[in-house]
Amino acid sequence: MKFSEEFRDKELIQELARRLQALAPGPATLMEVCGTHTMAVARFGLKMLLPPSVRLISGPGCPVCVTAQKDLDGFLALGEVPNVVLTTFGDMIRVPGSRTSLDRLRATGVPVQIVYSPFDAVELARQTPEREFVFFGVGFETTMPATALAIQTAASAGLTNFSVFCVHKTMPAALRALVGSPELRVSGLLLPGHVSTIVGAASYDFIPREFHLPCAVAGFEPLDILLGVEALLRQIKSGSPQVANTYRRAVAAPANPRAQEILAEVFEAADAEWRGLGAIPGSGVRLRSRYAAFDARQKFAAVLSQVPPPVANPCRCGDVLRGLLSPADCPLFRKTCSPSQPLGPCMVSSEGACAAAYRYGG
Amino acid sequence: MCLAIPMKIIAIDGTIATTEVDGVTRQARLDLLPEANLGDYVLVHAGLAISRIDEADAAETLDLLRKLADEIQ
Ligand code: SF4
Numbered sequence: 001m002k003f004s005e006e007f008r009d010k011e012l013i014q015e016l017a018r019r020l021q022a023l024a025p026g027p028a029t030l031m032e033v034c035g036t037h038t039m040a041v042a043r044f045g046l047k048m049l050l051p052p053s054v055r056l057i058s059g060p061g062c063p064v065c066v067t068a069q070k071d072l073d074g075f076l077a078l079g080e081v082p083n084v085v086l087t088t089f090g091d092m093i094r095v096p097g098s099r100t101s102l103d104r105l106r107a108t109g110v111p112v113q114i115v116y117s118p119f120d121a122v123e124l125a126r127q128t129p130e131r132e133f134v135f136f137g138v139g140f141e142t143t144m145p146a147t148a149l150a151i152q153t154a155a156s157a158g159l160t161n162f163s164v165f166c167v168h169k170t171m172p173a174a175l176r177a178l179v180g181s182p183e184l185r186v187s188g189l190l191l192p193g194h195v196s197t198i199v200g201a202a203s204y205d206f207i208p209r210e211f212h213l214p215c216a217v218a219g220f221e222p223l224d225i226l227l228g229v230e231a232l233l234r235q236i237k238s239g240s241p242q243v244a245n246t247y248r249r250a251v252a253a254p255a256n257p258r259a260q261e262i263l264a265e266v267f268e269a270a271d272a273e274w275r276g277l278g279a280i281p282g283s284g285v286r287l288r289s290r291y292a293a294f295d296a297r298q299k300f301a302a303v304l305s306q307v308p309p310p311v312a313n314p315c316r317c318g319d320v321l322r323g324l325l326s327p328a329d330c331p332l333f334r335k336t337c338s339p340s341q342p343l344g345p346c347m348v349s350s351e352g353a354c355a356a357a358y359r360y361g362g
Numbered sequence: 363m364c365l366a367i368p369m370k371i372i373a374i375d376g377t378i379a380t381t382e383v384d385g386v387t388r389q390a391r392l393d394l395l396p397e398a399n400l401g402d403y404v405l406v407h408a409g410l411a412i413s414r415i416d417e418a419d420a421a422e423t424l425d426l427l428r429k430l431a432d433e434i435q
Contacts, residue, residue, distance in 0.1 A: 001383055003368040003403055003415055006424055015431035036364050063363045089408070091363055117409025119391070139408075142364040146410040149393055194364040197405065197413035198394075220365075223427055230430065249420040250405055250413045258394045259412075351363060 003249065007221030008044075016226045017049035023233040024051030029185060030232055031323050033175065034192030035062030035351030036220055042356035044222040050229065058353035060174060060277060060321040061192050063139045064091045065345040065352050068273040069310035071167045072097045075136050077307045078165065078300055079110040085128075087121040088136040090114045095345045098311040118150035118164070125154065125162035134296045137166040141198040144168045144285065145259045148266035151287065151294045165296040166286060169272050171195045172203045173283035179211045183324060188214040188232035190225070193247045200255035201245040208241035219247040266291055275345070276318030315344030320353050327357035334358065366407035368415055371400055381406055 032038055038058045041047060047056055060066050076097045079086050086102065093102045093114065106112040111131075115121045118135050125133040137147045147164060154162040171192060178184060191204055196217045207215050214235035218228025224247060231244035245251055265288075272284025287295040297304060314332060319325035327333050327346065337343040339355055346352035369381035369388065381390045381404065390411045392398050397414070404411035 001368065002370070003420055006420070012427050012431055016427065019430055019433070034364060061364075089363065119409045139363055142366065142407055142412060145394060145412070146391075146408045149391060149410065192364060194366045194405065194407065194412065197366075227423070227427060227430075246423070248423060249416050256394050256413070258396065262393065349363070 004221055007219070007223040009223065013049065013222050013226065016223065016230065020049070020054070020226065020230060020233060021051045023230065023237060024053050025233060025236045027053045027055070028187040028233070028236055029055045029057060030188045030190060030229065031057050031059045031186045032190040033059040033061040033171075034190075034195070035065065035349065036194070037190055037192070037218070037225060038062070038353050038356050039351045040220050040222070040225060042360035045360070046222060046225055049226070054229070054233070057186070057323045057326065058320065058356075059323055060178060060274065061140070061171070062321075062346070062349050062351045062353075063143070063169065064095060064349035065317055065321055066169065066274045066276065067092075067095070067138055067167055067345065068275050069098060069313070070273060073099070073307050073310055074304050075134075075165045076100055076102065076105060077303055078134050078296065079105045079112065081132070081300060081303055084132045084134055085111040085113055085124070086136070087113045087115050087124065087133055089138060091349050092136055092138060094342060094348045096313075096342065096348075098308075098313075118147045119153065122150045122154045122157070122159070122162055125159050126157060129161055132161045133163075135162070135164045137164040137168050139168055140171050140192070140195045142194040144267070145198060145262055148262045151266050151291055152262070154294060155291065160293070163294050163296040163299045164287065167272070167284070168267070169274065169284050170269070170282075172199060174274065174277065174280055175204065175207065177277060177280045177283065178322070179207055179213055181322070184322070186213070186323065187236055188216070190228045190232065191215055191217045191243070193217060193219045193224070193251060196247065196251040198256050198259045200253055201243055201251050202253040203255065204243045208243060212241050214241040216244040217247050217251055219250065276321035313343065317344040317346040317354070320346050327354040330354070364407070366405035366412055368403050369406045371398060371402050371404060374400060379404070379411060381411070
């Protein structure tokens with residue numbers, strides 16, 4: 001695979017790892033914000049290549065994991081509406097809600113359709129006008145433009161049987177809340193490469209400026225990640241934090257202008273509830289009133305107002321997502337919680353820290 | 363979930379591209395990348411091309427990696 005294999009060169013990986021040993025400062029904890037990084041780090045065994053004094057911890061960048069229980073319960077409740085077909089990315093299927101999950105609903109005969117993209121959900125709605133299709137809009141800025149375009153497509157096709165249950169979240173606002181929290185003890189942030197293709201590397205400039213925290217935007221191949229870590233260690237050593245862009249081949253400093261236009265046309269900023277982080281002002285989006293007909297929260301407001309509050313759950317994903325607990329230290333890890341019997345989203349999602357620790361060792 | 367895969371554009375029809383990697387093809391919308399051309403590599407995520415991969419920047423990063431590796435020899 002071009003642009004992947006070159007960045008998996010074993011010899012270069014070894015040499016870069018040696019360079020990291022030479023650069024290692026005193027103890028340093030680096031947070032990989034993005035779940036895709038968490039998975040790549042585990043899969044390629046990168047933790048073993050890092051200097052012993054450098055610790056990598058996972059952060060809140062797995063959209064499946066940070067989806068609040070209340071939002072998941074709301075989407076699940078729509079499965080009980082006659083004629084509704086729930087459409088979702090496959091990652092959400094097994095996440096336990098308070099009372100059920102998408103796969104359990106499906107087993108009882110509720111139509112739940114996994115789609116590769118929101119465009120597929122719109123296409124299903126177009127082909128089957130007698131049914132009502134609701135898409136679970138989960139994801140950060142990487143995914144938001146696809147949802148926005150799907151809504152525009154449905155609108156221009158005049159569809160009345162398609163809507164989005166929007167739980168999209170925005171990364172820079174969440175990072176501000178995260179780095180501003182006194183409990184966070186990290187010395188650098190490895191920032192999400194694919195979110196950054198949309199928001200631009202410059203959108204994180206406030207982090208070194210206001211919080212004096214080193215940052216590196218990194219890609220997802222082993223060499224990309226090590227290069228990101230190298231940039232962080234170098235900044236820690238020199239004491240001059242900045243936002244290093246080590247994923248230049250895909251990320252520019254400014255935001256993608258087309259994406260910004262499309263997002264602004266369809267969405268407006270809204271407060272959002274994050275699992276673990278709680279409510280963060282301005283860290284989510286809702287559909288603008290001109291697209292209200294495609295907003296599942298409005299279309300099904302009566303049903304949603306009847307959803308009981310979430311049931312408390314012993315899962316500690318919330319702490320894992322804030323970098324306060326490593327999966328292996330959760331008392332339920334491997335005991336009552338495993339990928340076949342997940343108690344929380346961090347064990348379900350292929351990018352969840354608990355799933356990664358289970359599969360590849362923590 | 364933010365996984366995006368580098369794929370080559372092998373056909374363009376309006377704003378929809380056919381992209382290919384390792385013999386697998388996928389449709390990807392090009393709304394975010396009006397400048398994308400046939401033969402370009404783009405990152406594809408959930409049916410949308412989210413970024414064009416710059417070959418020169420990729421080569422530069424690989425050069426930098428080799429240079430860093432040499433420095434410690
Ligand atoms: S191990 Fe299971 S119960 Fe513990 S935090 Fe992870 S997902 Fe939740």
